[in-house]
Amino acid sequence: MDTKNKNQEIVSAQIVAVQEQTITVKTEENEVIEVARPQSTKKDALFIQTMKDILKSGIWIPVNKKLKQLLRYDWFETPIEQYSF
Template sequence: MNTTNNIVPAQVVALKKQRVILKTETNEVITVDVPQGRKHDKFFMLTMADLLRSGLWIPVNRTLHQLMRYDWFDTSFKNYAF
């Protein structure tokens, strides 16, 4: 299977209970369940709401229906050096 095209940019277009709805550049709708470790993380949904308002594009695995984990998402604020 070619995994190169599975990672696509997408925008958050809606937030449902325990789900994030995203749309790709080709208007494909991808529904992502909130990751198990983030279900009780109040900052996760606040971050998703900020992404919804801002329209920023984020990486999503279209086959696995998962948000990609990168430092911008997983690194706590305390770990950044200014």
């Protein structure tokens, strides 16, 4: 797979609906994607509330369009030292 196609798999999206088992997002290109709730969050009591808070705030989140998954890691996980000049 070339880098161009791989980079297009990761897109910014806004949450438009939150269900118990699925999160519906809309990409910058207005593509609607249904994402299954990650297995690792099944016992996480705060996950759905967090998704609802993100929905209300309109924050853009990273989504793997091909795999239809929310990304677990993003720029928040990068240590601040790596952003220093």
